[in-house]
Amino acid sequence: MPTAPQTTDELYQALQENDRRPYGRTRTVTAEELVDAAEQFAEPVPLIHALLELQEAYTYGSEPRKSPVVFARLLTLFDEQPNVFDERLRHMLFWRFKWVAGALRALPEIPLASLRQWLTEMRDRYVKAGLDLQPYYGQAYQLAAHLGEDTALAYELWAGRARSRLSDCEACEICDRALYHLAAGDDERALRTWEPVLAGKESCQEEPARSVSYALLPLLRTGRTDEARELHLAGYRGCRRNPSMAGEVGRHLEFCALTGNEARGLELLAENRTLFDEVDSPRELLDFLTGVEVLLQRVEGIGHGQLPAAGFAGRTWTVAGLRAEVRGRADDLAARFDARNGTPAHTDRRRARLDRAPLLDALELTLRTRSLDDVAPAGPVTAPAARAAAAVPESLPELILRARSLDEQGHPDADACWERLRTLVAARDYAHPDDPAVGPLVRLHADLLADEASRAGDKDEYADAVALHEEAADLYEDAGEPGHAAIARACALLAAAEVPTEDAGAAETADTDDAGTKTTGAAEAKATGDAGAKVADGAEVKVAALTAAHATMVRLHEETPALTPVQEARLLRLRATALGLRLQTSGSEEHVAPVLAEVDLLHTFATRHDIGGQIAGARLLRATTYAMSGDLPAAVTEIDGLLDRLRAHGPAWYLPRTLGLRGRIQLGLQDAQAAHADLTESLRLAAGWPADAVGTARVHGDLAEACMHLGRPDEALRHLTRSAELDLRRGSRTDAFCTYSNVARLSLEMGRVEDCIALLDSLLAEPDVTGGELDDRLVAQLRLTRARALHAGEDLKAATAEFVTLAAESAGWDDDPGSHAVIAAETAVLLAESGEFGRAREAADQALTAHARAPRYEQLSNCLRELARLQAQQQGPGGLDDARAFLADAARIADEARAAGYEAHGRSLDTALAYEHGRVNAYAGEYEDALAALEEALALLGEPGPENDRAGEWAECVRLAGAVEGIYLERTAPALTRLDAAVSRLTALGHTEETEPLTSLAARLREEE
Incomplete structure (x- = not known):
């Protein structure tokens, strides 16, 4: 506490602020300091309030030894000056006799005689004060249950009595009754007793979390597993x-x-x-x-x-x-x-x-199902295999030659061989074979480095990949293998071009654009404001780097002597890949023909030398190029031909990847059913190969997209989680967290709030998140989704705390003011829901300042209108001026949007604003102004048509106008005329569902005439 309160008003304000803190050491220490501060005042009431706050902090902060000491001081004050305890303070004092009884039971060092003596004290005090004894019998039953005595009589003396004002809350008593039946072995009766609490009808400070924790096993024993799962997620969070x-x-x-x-x-x-x-x-x-x-x-x-x-x-x-x-x-x-x-x-x-x-x-x-193997130290990723992997040779020379042969083919089984060799070579007693076919140790070291470099590149660790490829190239030179050295240097060039530039890494990361698309990185960022410019600059740099890399590869190819056909094919493949990446980065039509030319060179060469893997690679590159250039039918034709070849001649491991590409193209052709079939078959075939080798994580992600198009969100969720977990296992943590971010948002949209929160809690507890190693904007996106989920789950206090923290952090995002605008605006709404309109106004002003740098018209307008509604609804006429100030801000944003040519994706900003003026004025009792505003909204909306998706909005506007006119302005006849005309209009257009609230209101008005 920075400064001790100097007046009683300051003390009460400090007590209120401390009451908003979560229970724990910070709240407890502050409460102790406030008791010290309260003792300076001559009047006892401030001290009483401070002591009550301190006892609460001790009780809910799990410090039972201190709670009775504080209560003793309160009891002394009551005995000495009973008149200073008003009805509320007196009620709180007698209520907390039960807290002390609970604290004493929790301490084994307190003699049993002292526990019984306290219950006697409680009974005597209640009798003297003329209070009902049901709470006393409740504590007597609690002691009997704690001791393990026969509780039947104690239970009847308590549960058989009517509840009084000082009884424990209904939720707590329900839990205690259920626990009595549970102890008797009657799961079904316990669960029936618990039903109001488990269903959310009764709650308190500790409920339903306390009841849920006890009910989990009875639910399982009675076969209610789905309910147990749901309650575990919600109850644990509590x-x-x-x-x-x-x-x-x-x-x-x-x-x-x-x-x-x-x-x-x-x-x-x-x-x-x-x-x-x-x-x-x-x-x-x-x-x-x-x-x-x-x-x-x-x-x-x-x-x-x-x-x-x-x-x-x-x-x-x-x-x-x-x-x-x-x-x-x-x-x-x-x-x-x-x-x-x-x-x-x-x-x-x-x-x-x-x-x-x-x-x-x-x-x-x-959603994130994990086994104990997943939390064990990381090992190589494996996939469930329908095909048994080729056995790793026992003979060292045979193993080395086998690894090289498989690697030349691009065969997935090469990975197992390299892993085995890496272990053998690292051993202190390793002895390299003296075999000319195997070559020197330096050659094997180069092979292992090249494999390690490829793995680093697969994880997008491009800087590491560059260094490893360069080191491998030097070793190949030392081993007299210029062809392999050339390939390693070409790989290094390609990886170097992929290393993100400083500008390219900046992008909107914790934002929601006006279409509702949440961005998580440069690849998905919209080119708006400073962040968009930086992404564009980064793309230009990458295009130039890939162009230079390709030119160097061509020279390297031409200058390297004695290349084998396999080596030459690999260099041609790398050249084509560099130009393909350039096209992907630039999207420029002029970059299409050079890719196809290089692909033709590769395909011709590989066909002449019958190198099956490179033939397949060339045709995949060609199909991908057609797809990137927008010629999807040509891409499908190319892939169909490749699939026929693969089925006839192999290599078999290309089939899952090729089917996956066809599935993605089918998605581009908007044939989700065909895409789903291709991707499902891709996954079936992929089961026989290591996940990394055939891109299984990508296929799961694409299949999720197909499922969404087909209206199967639950299936999509399963594929997304599988994709994320596969990325995690192979070390691609950023990709995994981005995918899990999508999982969280989808689960939230599906209404699976607790699933969403549990998933995000799990992710945010990962060591690289808590250690600050993961991209801070991606972490912010996860936290933002979690805050929204908490809000959706009606945990307003936790949601507001997270939003306030995010708003403070995002204020420093100079490269992304748009995200801060959205976060600050949502924070303002949550603060307003809590009735903190001063802080809400401050947050809204922050949002408006950020919006001036990076406009977010629709989100800001929505939030400002909601702020106005909340203020008018909660404060009535007293909040009208401030509510109108929010609406004035929303009006300026609507004017800016109109001037900028912006079209809202949801409701028209002007129409929504007019409607909100109507609601706000109605809440404040300004009914004439409310009706005028609603008439304006109806004029802006226009009459609905048969295909008009605004019919519901129009009907709601008519309903509110009818209510204001008929109920509050008592103009029943014109209100009924308005409503009847609207019902006839909507019915004629086929919008019968929208007529129901209008018909209901009209019936009410006729009854009251």
């Missing part, structure tokens, strides 16, 4: 990283362990690693540690005890090591509770949880 809900986190870990989701369990454990040290409540800690042990026991039991695990601070843990530590600590805690209570209840409950067998072999919990 308790994660929360020290006061560590027990709930432990039960979610247990759920993962018992459903075949051990990898997700380890991920969630890592996300909650701070709980090992932050939880100060022994009862919560015992619950948490037991859940952790269930997970670790399962992971170790299936043979992964040496995996890394997140645990207590101060050392690095394996699963096995952490399990042993957790077991010791949890056993000790259970023993301490049992010693205090005089029963074995806590040890018995712990043992029951640890003895549970898995309930399901596998339950798909999230």
